[in-house]
Amino acid sequence: xxxxxxxxxYITYGMVVIAYVLCEILMRTGIMxxxxxxxxxxxxxxAIVAVGLNLCVGILxxxxxxxxxxxxxxxxxxxxxxxxxxxxIPTVPRFIMALIIGVAFSTLFGFLIGIxxxxxxxxxxxxxxxxxxxxIKNIFNAVYLGIDDAGLHISLKDMSSMxxxxxxxxxxxxxxGITGTPSDANFTIAAFLLLASLFVVQNxxxxxxxxxxxxxxxxxxxxxxxxxxxxxYKMFAFTIxxxxxxxxxxxxxxxxxxxxxxxxxxxxxxxxLILVYVVLGGIGNIRGSVIAAVILYLLPxxxxxxxxxxxxxxxIVLIVMMLFNWAPKAREFRxxxxxxxxxxxxxx
Amino acid sequence: xKLFKKVVSVAAASAMAVSLLSGxxxxxxxxxxxxxxxxxxxxxGAAYGTCVKNSIQxxxxxxxxxxGINGKKIEYKFEDDELNAEKAVNAYNSLKDxxxxxxxxxxxxxxxxxxxxxxxxxxxxxxxxSGSAADCVKYENVFRVCFSDPNQGIASADYIADNGLAxxxxxxxxxxxxxxxxxxxxxxxxxxLKGLEIVSAEAFNAxxxxxxxxxIQKAKDNGAELVxxxxxYQEASLVLSQAATMDYSPKFFGCDGLDGLTAVxxxxxxxxxxxxxxxxxxxxxxxxxxxxxxxxYKEQFGEVPNQFGADAYDAVxxxxxxxxxxxxxxxxxxxxxxxxxxxxxxxxxxxxxxxTITWDASGEPTKEPKAVVIENGSYKxxx
Numbered sequence: 001x002x003x004x005x006x007x008x009x010y011i012t013y014g015m016v017v018i019a020y021v022l023c024e025i026l027m028r029t030g031i032m033x034x035x036x037x038x039x040x041x042x043x044x045x046x047a048i049v050a051v052g053l054n055l056c057v058g059i060l061x062x063x064x065x066x067x068x069x070x071x072x073x074x075x076x077x078x079x080x081x082x083x084x085x086x087x088x089i090p091t092v093p094r095f096i097m098a099l100i101i102g103v104a105f106s107t108l109f110g111f112l113i114g115i116x117x118x119x120x121x122x123x124x125x126x127x128x129x130x131x132x133x134x135x136i137k138n139i140f141n142a143v144y145l146g147i148d149d150a151g152l153h154i155s156l157k158d159m160s161s162m163x164x165x166x167x168x169x170x171x172x173x174x175x176x177g178i179t180g181t182p183s184d185a186n187f188t189i190a191a192f193l194l195l196a197s198l199f200v201v202q203n204x205x206x207x208x209x210x211x212x213x214x215x216x217x218x219x220x221x222x223x224x225x226x227x228x229x230x231x232x233y234k235m236f237a238f239t240i241x242x243x244x245x246x247x248x249x250x251x252x253x254x255x256x257x258x259x260x261x262x263x264x265x266x267x268x269x270x271x272x273l274i275l276v277y278v279v280l281g282g283i284g285n286i287r288g289s290v291i292a293a294v295i296l297y298l299l300p301x302x303x304x305x306x307x308x309x310x311x312x313x314x315x316i317v318l319i320v321m322m323l324f325n326w327a328p329k330a331r332e333f334r335x336x337x338x339x340x341x342x343x344x345x346x347x348x
Numbered sequence: 349x350k351l352f353k354k355v356v357s358v359a360a361a362s363a364m365a366v367s368l369l370s371g372x373x374x375x376x377x378x379x380x381x382x383x384x385x386x387x388x389x390x391x392x393g394a395a396y397g398t399c400v401k402n403s404i405q406x407x408x409x410x411x412x413x414x415x416g417i418n419g420k421k422i423e424y425k426f427e428d429d430e431l432n433a434e435k436a437v438n439a440y441n442s443l444k445d446x447x448x449x450x451x452x453x454x455x456x457x458x459x460x461x462x463x464x465x466x467x468x469x470x471x472x473x474x475x476x477x478s479g480s481a482a483d484c485v486k487y488e489n490v491f492r493v494c495f496s497d498p499n500q501g502i503a504s505a506d507y508i509a510d511n512g513l514a515x516x517x518x519x520x521x522x523x524x525x526x527x528x529x530x531x532x533x534x535x536x537x538x539x540x541l542k543g544l545e546i547v548s549a550e551a552f553n554a555x556x557x558x559x560x561x562x563x564i565q566k567a568k569d570n571g572a573e574l575v576x577x578x579x580x581y582q583e584a585s586l587v588l589s590q591a592a593t594m595d596y597s598p599k600f601f602g603c604d605g606l607d608g609l610t611a612v613x614x615x616x617x618x619x620x621x622x623x624x625x626x627x628x629x630x631x632x633x634x635x636x637x638x639x640x641x642x643x644x645y646k647e648q649f650g651e652v653p654n655q656f657g658a659d660a661y662d663a664v665x666x667x668x669x670x671x672x673x674x675x676x677x678x679x680x681x682x683x684x685x686x687x688x689x690x691x692x693x694x695x696x697x698x699x700x701x702x703x704t705i706t707w708d709a710s711g712e713p714t715k716e717p718k719a720v721v722i723e724n725g726s727y728k729x730x731x
Contacts, residue, residue: 038441179483260458260526263554
């Protein structure tokens with residue numbers, strides 16, 4: 001690993017740590033408004049899932065539109081655990097266990113879905129991941145789960161068909177989801193998990209495995225002829241990516257108390273939103289994903305002052321940012337007029 | 349490239365920092381009552397959120413024109429939640445920064461539950477006009493104006509059984525919708541107690557709500573005399589037209605979600621004839637209050653308000669009544685106001701658009717459900 005790469009990695013960590021410390025100071029001194037305070041955790045989990053997706057899209061080179069589905073798995077399994085064990089286990093170990101369960105299940109789903117999906121590539125893979133994401137969402141939407149003295153009851157039809165004892169506790173109430181998950185997540189945990197996912201992804205990229213994964217992305221045939229086990233590395237990257245999305249899901253479900261598998265949280269729209277973070281931040285650029293997720297999540301909130309025109313302006317800003325960052329003409333323009341800023345890069 | 353990006357990110361970061369600071373308003377004791385509301389003004393549920401927003405505005409304007417509450421004016425602000433619980437919490441926090449003292453929201457159930465966790469923490473008074481899920485009012489500081497989903501299910505089953513409308517019931521409901529499945533669950537339980545026989549219960553979901561022929565066929569084959577539709581009016585209009593093409597004409601019975609049925613575009617209104625629904629509000633009722641409200645709404649916003657708006661309008665007057673009852677002044681702290689409101693709400697009686705309402709400490713309203721039948725394109729009370 002070159003000096004530059006190491007440096008690059010620490011800039012990302014530094015950025016997150018500085019942002020965290022700054023926010024903590026503002027919070028402690030009471031300068032930060034409660035509006036912004038409430039946005040900190042969501043910003044972190046969207047950044048986490050963007051980092052996870054960037055591993056899949058940018059490093060592995062496979063377009064996944066199902067990451068909201070993995071987030072959904074992480075959110076539901078962990079929330080289910082926390083909700084069921086709310087009175088049994090104290091907060092700290094409960095949240096740690098919920099986190100482990102959420103990540104484990106999303107890893108498992110990532111693995112299982114990876115088996116059929118990774119045989120495909122390009123558009124086909126994108127469509128199939130999209131379908132799997134929708135399947136996950138719809139299953140969680142249909143499940144009724146309750147617990148009483150006789151044990152667990154499950155139904156895919158409706159609540160009365162479970163035959164529950166009235167004294168029992170309803171865990172998942174179909175489309176109404178899980179209501180009353182303890183709010184265990186806070187900004188410190190969220191920032192820590194963001195750092196942890198950055199650590200995993202950045203170390204992976206700079207490792208032997210990471211180079212193998214990138215070789216597959218760049219030229220599959222050449223990689224295979226060099227003896228790289230394509231299936232193994234693809235599965236490896238995809239599963240880790242799903243696990244990171246699951247981590248974000250755990251934070252999601254422990255941040256707000258109602259969890260429903262509706263499309264605005266876990267549908268393909270949400271998956272595409274995450275993809276927008278990744279694309280705008282730069283495909284394969286991990287730090288970019290974090291910055292883009294933070295800015296794009298903040299933007300519609302900061303535009304609240306514009307009331308009715310808010311979402312319209314947000315869309316326009318999105319288009320402008322996308323063009324400014326990636327349109328060939330815009331890049332040309334930038335290189336021409338801001339050439340003095342680029343000297344460093346050429347000197348490298 | 350690199351440095352350029354750095355410049356951009358520094359600029360973005362400083363813009364953010366500035367906005368962080370600007371977000372912090374001074375919270376000096378105000379001389380006005382500050383009422384906030386949250387609902388979907390964009391996206392899927394925009395029709396409901398906008399109606400609530402406008403209706404509160406009408407009520408607030410009326411009160412302010414009449415001199416305010418105890419001589420103090422009301423300030424009102426509405427925030428968008430995009431039908432998303434996460435954004436609803438953000439909207440709540442932003443209203444809190446503005447200095448909100450009373451929350452009339454949120455419009456939808458899931459958001460309302462999420463926000464109630466926060467209002468409980470802050471001990472902020474919350475009155476949801478239309479959050480109908482059972483869990484919306486599980487905390488002491490939360491009240492609601494509309495009927496709860498379980499209550500609507502029970503009331504519907506009771507009404508059908510007590511009036512001998514039918515004994516064999518078919519149900520078509522939306523399993524992905526909290527409102528619809530909530531009513532269905534309680535309806536099914538109550539129907540069993542009342543000796544009604546549910547011969548078919550077919551679900552559809554939000555992704556698949558245009559073809560109802562299978563659902564209707566099943567009800568028809570099983571000989572349902574009455575089809576219960578605890579769904580919203582858009583889907584109900586499709587059910588009605590598809591049933592007509594299948595030569596199936598049972599009685600149809602619905603809840604307040606069917607309000608708006610006669611206004612659906614490209615829908616043969618004659619199909620809605622004879623449809624029965626339980627609704628607290630009918631826009632073409634002839635009492636002074638409704639006429640006044642509907643006329644003002646049409647003048648200002650060019651539309652006919654629905655029952656969400658009516659609930660919101662009543663909510664403002666409920667807050668006014670409780671403020672007067674308890675002598676709440678705007679300079680009290682949010683928590684003190686909440687304590688007084690909790691007491692005040694149980695002692696007031698509001699004669700509103702949706703009937704005469706009283707509350708108990710659980711937060712549930714008590715009002716008479718009105719059963720209406722659609723005749724000649726308008727509602728007629730059923731006896």
